[in-house]
Amino acid sequence: MITILSVFPELLDLNGDAQNALVLAQRARWAGWDARVHNLALGDSLEGEAPQAVIVGSGAESSAPRVLEGLRALEGSLRAWSADGIPLLAVGTGWELLSESVELSSGDALEGLGIFSGHSVARARVSDDLVVDSDFGRLIGFENHAREYRAVAGARALGTVVYGVGNSLAAEPRLEGEVVGTSIGTHLHGPVLAKNPGLADYLLGLITDGRYEANNATAERVDASAQAARNQIAVRLGLAAE
Amino acid sequence: MASTRYVPAILVGRAVRFIARLRKRDGGSAIPGLVVNRIAPGLLPHALNSFPDGLVIVSGSSGKSTTTKMIVAILRAHGRTVFTNPSTANISQGLTSALLEKASVTGRLSDRMAVLEMDEGHGALVARDLDPHTVILTNVMTDQIDRFFESEQVAELLERIAERATGTVVYNADDALLAELVDRLAAAAVGFGAAPDVLAAAPRGLGYARQVQSRPRATVEVTAVHGRAATLDWDGVSMTVELPARGIHYAVDAAAAVCGASEVLGPDFDATIAVDAISTLEPVFARGEVTRVRGMPVEFVLVQNPASFQLNVDELDPELDQVLMAIGSDVRDPSYFWPVDLSAMPPVTVVTGSKAHELALQLEYQGVAVGALEPDLATAIDTFFALPAPKHGIKTVIFSADSMRRTRTHLGLA
Ligand SMILES: [Zn+2]
Numbered sequence: 001m002i003t004i005l006s007v008f009p010e011l012l013d014l015n016g017d018a019q020n021a022l023v024l025a026q027r028a029r030w031a032g033w034d035a036r037v038h039n040l041a042l043g044d045s046l047e048g049e050a051p052q053a054v055i056v057g058s059g060a061e062s063s064a065p066r067v068l069e070g071l072r073a074l075e076g077s078l079r080a081w082s083a084d085g086i087p088l089l090a091v092g093t094g095w096e097l098l099s100e101s102v103e104l105s106s107g108d109a110l111e112g113l114g115i116f117s118g119h120s121v122a123r124a125r126v127s128d129d130l131v132v133d134s135d136f137g138r139l140i141g142f143e144n145h146a147r148e149y150r151a152v153a154g155a156r157a158l159g160t161v162v163y164g165v166g167n168s169l170a171a172e173p174r175l176e177g178e179v180v181g182t183s184i185g186t187h188l189h190g191p192v193l194a195k196n197p198g199l200a201d202y203l204l205g206l207i208t209d210g211r212y213e214a215n216n217a218t219a220e221r222v223d224a225s226a227q228a229a230r231n232q233i234a235v236r237l238g239l240a241a242e
Numbered sequence: 243m244a245s246t247r248y249v250p251a252i253l254v255g256r257a258v259r260f261i262a263r264l265r266k267r268d269g270g271s272a273i274p275g276l277v278v279n280r281i282a283p284g285l286l287p288h289a290l291n292s293f294p295d296g297l298v299i300v301s302g303s304s305g306k307s308t309t310t311k312m313i314v315a316i317l318r319a320h321g322r323t324v325f326t327n328p329s330t331a332n333i334s335q336g337l338t339s340a341l342l343e344k345a346s347v348t349g350r351l352s353d354r355m356a357v358l359e360m361d362e363g364h365g366a367l368v369a370r371d372l373d374p375h376t377v378i379l380t381n382v383m384t385d386q387i388d389r390f391f392e393s394e395q396v397a398e399l400l401e402r403i404a405e406r407a408t409g410t411v412v413y414n415a416d417d418a419l420l421a422e423l424v425d426r427l428a429a430a431a432v433g434f435g436a437a438p439d440v441l442a443a444a445p446r447g448l449g450y451a452r453q454v455q456s457r458p459r460a461t462v463e464v465t466a467v468h469g470r471a472a473t474l475d476w477d478g479v480s481m482t483v484e485l486p487a488r489g490i491h492y493a494v495d496a497a498a499a500v501c502g503a504s505e506v507l508g509p510d511f512d513a514t515i516a517v518d519a520i521s522t523l524e525p526v527f528a529r530g531e532v533t534r535v536r537g538m539p540v541e542f543v544l545v546q547n548p549a550s551f552q553l554n555v556d557e558l559d560p561e562l563d564q565v566l567m568a569i570g571s572d573v574r575d576p577s578y579f580w581p582v583d584l585s586a587m588p589p590v591t592v593v594t595g596s597k598a599h600e601l602a603l604q605l606e607y608q609g610v611a612v613g614a615l616e617p618d619l620a621t622a623i624d625t626f627f628a629l630p631a632p633k634h635g636i637k638t639v640i641f642s643a644d645s646m647r648r649t650r651t652h653l654g655l656a
Binding site: 013014015016018019022023026060061062141142144189190191194195218221222225226228229232 | 392393394575577578579580581596599600602603604606607608609615
């Protein structure tokens with residue numbers, strides 16, 4: 001049984017980011033695996049849960065201090081899983097809270113868990129399409145953040161920005177996200193794994209020790225919709241269709 | 243106050259409106275309002291504060307259009323002449339344009355009172371200079387089209403509007419953010435809401451950012467909802483109204499309107515007149531509207547935000563076998579709908595609109611069967627209406643606002 005842990009989905013599903021857990025579980029089921037999503041509510045105990053992947057979505061800034069407190073309570077488990085190569089996908093504020101620090105719009109800063117290397121600093125809001133060239137193919141999605149992410153020198157990015165802002169307008173080349181081992185942080189919000197099955201299947205490969213294969217009729221039909229949605233956005237942005 | 247101070251600005255505004263109409267046949271442009279607000283920023287508050295029987299402001303995340311229309315209908319049925327505003331994105335320009343249409347050259351309106359719908363953002367700005375007698379607050383929803391406002395920020399904006407009330411604040415007593423806000427106000431407050439068993443019947447609540455756990459009886463309570471019939475209890479008087487569409491949220495809007503109208507009218511309020519006024523309203527939006535297309539009955543369901551999406555989908559008959567869903571370019575980033583749980587939906591016969599592929603992704607991952615995927619709306623509509631009558635229920639069309647307009651145009655509906 002594959003268990004995907006969705007962390008505090010009642011607070012971290014602002015744009016459907018928590019639904020990335022559903023995407024992984026469904027793709028696994030379509031390929032014949034038993035899979036479930038464990039929705040971990042803030043304040044609930046893990047009760048010895050040993051998930052095969054972890055999803056941390058994005059939430060409202062006002063809930064960030066509460067979410068951070070909840071993440072601290074999970075810190076030991078999160079670090080142990082990351083050391084064991086359990087994949088983690090963190091989006092938006094969820095990612096920022098797992099990094100070194102987050103500056104809120106009030107000017108106050110929160111100290112994060114430091115699983116990712118960067119500092120998030122307040123900036124004017126970006127709200128637009130985001131296209132990234134990555135090792136997992138071209139990633140297409142939407143960014144909506146009022147902070148820029150300053151990774152440490154030498155940190156590994158998720159990819160290079162083709163359209164949009166990504167981590168910071170100041171950096172050259174412009175980078176998006178951060179990858180630490182099997183943990184991925186990104187501004188690509190919402191169901192990024194549905195629209196980018198290449199990234200989903202990379203995570204499923206890690207989850208199943210390379211045994212996962214996407215060649216089933218349902219995945220092919222659904223991925224055709226994803227491809228059409230991706231191409232529609234790419235063409236609108238003046239990029240080549242795939 | 244009948245000064246001649248605003249005569250020049252109004253005359254200029256009318257001239258601009260005249261020119262705008264010559265250039266654009268349908269008139270109704272926001273430009274005259276823009277011009278007048280620039281040259282005479284005091285005109286709008288002056289006019290709105292001059293109604294002899296006062297001003298009522300309706301605001302909140304959702305339900306304000308329905309509530310406004312209901313309260314206007316109740317007041318007019320009681321013989322009051324009421325000025326009201328069409329809902330528009332920019333309240334001050336829209337209102338000023340509407341004023342230019344109806345005001346005398348000194349900036350006065352002949353109506354005795356006004357009931358104005360205001361969104362939180364513009365409303366908080368405009369309300370700074372207004373002295374409404376009554377402010378009605380519908381709710382603070384978690385998710386909105388304009389989701390760059392967080393719920394707490396929305397509540398703050400509503401508080402700024404509510405602070406202007408010289409008489410009463412009428413508020414949704416089930417909404418915790420509103421209940422807390424009202425506690426901080428100097429003005430008198432009167433609540434409306436839904437009885438506990440009515441709330442319990444809504445599987446996911448009503449979409450409020452935070453719901454009150456328990457509270458004393460409100461002045462107007464929704465005590466039962468069956469289809470389009472709702473029973474309200476107004477201080478011990480039972481009123482059964484026919485809603486403009488089915489759904490608990492419309493019943494709560496009716497409770498807000500009855501509560502607001504009874505505050506405004508005082509002893510003149512007549513429950514029988516109010517019941518008739520609400521029950522004879524035309525459907526406010528296409529949401530929940532049943533009409534006939536090419537000889538067949540069809541239900542139109544409008545999706546305006548994730549909260550209304552969830553509520554409307556939860557009310558669908560799971561056995562429906564002919565459903566069309568259309569999401570258009572008005573939904574900039576459809577990931578915003580992914581927190582909506584569609585898994586209990588009936589199968590979708592046709593998915594269409596410029597965001598059809600993204601909508602199909604959500605349906606597929608949430609386990610809803612998708613029949614045909616046809617991004618071209620006109621083709622999809624024609625295919626859907628060419629299908630024989632459904633085996634169960636009636637043809638059902640679920641659409642975003644942009645797709646609704648295109649669908650209605652394509653079908654030749656008003
Ligand atoms: Zn039925």
